Amino acid sequence: MSKESERGLLRLNASMPSGSKRRYVRSKSSKKKEQEPTPTKKITTQPAQVKPPEYDVKQAQSVVFQPNPGPQTQYLASSEREVLYGGAAGGGKSYATLADPLRNLNNPDFSGLLVRHTTEELRELIQKSQELYPKAIPNIKWSERKSQWTTPRGGTLWMSYLDRDTDVMRYQGQAFNYVAFDELTQWNSPYSWNYMRSRLRSANKDLGLYMRATTNPGGPGHAWVKKMFIDPAKPNTPFWATDIETSEVLKFPQGHSKAGQPLFKRRFIPASLFDNPYLAESGDYEAMLLSLPEHQRKQLLEGNWDVNEGAAFPEFNRKIHVVDPHDIPRSWARFRACDYGYGSYTGVVWLAVSPSEQLIVYRELYCSRVTATDLADMILNAEKDDNIRYGVLDSSLWHKRGDTGPSLAEQMNQKGLRWRPSDRSKGSRVAGKNELHRRLQVDEFTEEPRLVFFSSCTNTIAQLPGIPLDKRNPEDVDTNSEDHLYDALRYGIMTRPRSSLWDYNPVSHRTGFQAADSTFGY
Ligand SMILES: Nc1ncnc2c1ncn2[C@@H]1O[C@H](COP(=O)(O)OP(=O)(O)OP(=O)(O)O)[C@@H](O)[C@H]1O
Ligand SMILES: [Mg+2]
Secondary structure, eight states, rough: OOOOOOOBBEEEEETHHHHHHBBBBBOOHHHHHHHHHOOOOOOOSSSSOOEEEEEEEEHHHTTOOOOTHHHHHHHOOOOSEEEEESSHHHHHSSHHHHHHGTTTTTTOEEEEEEESHHHHHHHHHHHOOOHHHHHHHHHOOOEETTTTOOOTTSSSEEEEOOOOOGGGGGGTTTTSEEEEEGGGSSSTHHHHHHHHHBBOOOOOOGGGEEEEEEEOOSSSSSSHHHHIIIIITTTTTOEOOOOOTTEEEEEEETTSSTTOOOOOEEEEEEEEGGOOOOHHHHHOOOOOOOOHHHHHHHHHHSTTTTTTBBSSSSSHHHHHHOOHHHHHHTTEEEEEEOOOSSOOOOOEEEEEOOOOOOOOEEEEEEEESOOHHHHHHHHHHHHSSSSSSEEEEEEGGGTTTTSSBHHHHHHHHTTTOOEEEESSSSSSSHHHHHHHHHHEEEETOSSBSSSSTTTTTTTHHHHGGGBBOOSTTTBOOOTTOOOHHHHHHHHHHOOOOOOOEEEEOOOOOSSEESOOTTTTTT
16 A cells, blocks of 8 residues: 555755755654764763754744645645545635645656646646745746746646646646646536546656645535545545445456455545634635625635535535434334435435424435335335334326336335325425425424434435525426435425324314324324
8 A cells, every 4th residue: 555644744945955855844753852862871960951952043934835734734744545625715725735746846757737727727826836836946947838847856747727528638648646636626527537537647656646636615516526525524534435426435346456445545624714824814814705695605714515506405504404323212203205216316215203393314225226126125124123104205106117017106015115105296396395494494492403314314415405406496406406315305394294193183073183194094
């Protein structure tokens, strides 16, 4: 395994020699060790004196770059193959990405690439590099024509743009050991990022292979970047890279000597404006961010990934709507809801109703290419210990026929999995969306939201805040988005779930009780 340990801390001094050695300052503890006097045999009676660590005042004054403590330092020391440094604006993300290649740039084998989406955006980055690089590496040369830095020893850094997917061809046949994308969510698909991974190669093992990205939340690539870096693990936790569609860990293919082993690690390092004393101190920038509309403020000041421009459910908040899984008393009513799709996806959610009428989504199933009968088995197996009161299924499943005639709903019924049809009447989509808004609100009496999700329901939690509004009809969500778990949830919450089986109705003739479920009368 290549360098799994943290990379050395980066600190660049103007007076450093322009050799290709790693430009790190050793940690204080190791420095101290070096300075400890070697023991001599002569015993003296002088009291022990603590010698202050020696340092070169002149050199210390001419530090060209020193990472800000916290995330910027962690980012520059990170050793995972792919790292995203993201979140709030102004955290010093782009600046750190400029400084990162400097540690190895003077090595003749070093070949780096730093891209932005368009040439105009690249300009700003080039200007900053022109201030920083000549101070760190004397005699480094900038070529405007090639848009490339070349160091006296031959290491290169290409600063370029990558606008459309076809632009990746400019990098065909090239090999880099360091590739960085500034503002990753400006790419609306992972195509360019994935392509550039194939350009990551190096003849010199000491240099390592790194893909680095910075970004703020929001922008056309918000959803895929979130899936790739934010959803799989907690911030700052290295994890094995996953397929963003299936969430499965990427592995070496069959026939490879490492077949079955995970490919590489990723990590997300959150940034905050307050990490960057160069911008945070004056407070002006913070004031500007505070003046932005709510969703932009949440993204740019708080670095919140759960809000996206045009999001249908901006009120969804992991802090209040996601809870740790816990035991649910057997006496609480439980039910399930399903949106079925064979070619696309099937989403199933299981809900429990607390005595205070709070709904808890406690389990989910998200799968593709599963037949109705197999799905029935999977559901029955998942809920064998639950006491499920009823299930609600996309009503079109009563029309969709299987090969032999019975509808898909009937096929499941025959397996012993009973369903009632969802409401699909005109206006039901909008009504369902409104009901979800109401459920996400905090109840004024219980002071808790009317709907919460177990943190184990990762697909639902990832999907809900990413669902966009329909641009032509803001009363509904965009049905082209990935919304199968949302649809299942919508069918579920529209069944008028109750914690008790019966409602007391004093005007009812016979018993005074009325069935909560008007479809089946129980
Ligand atoms: N370690 C550092 N040393 C000196 N200056 C720094 C350092 N980190 C950040 N800065 C200064 O802070 C400014 C803002 O940082 P930068 O542009 O990197 O932020 P950002 O997180 O990329 O912001 P945005 O989200 O707007 O893209 C830089 O232009 C630079 O002047
Ligand atoms: Mg930036």
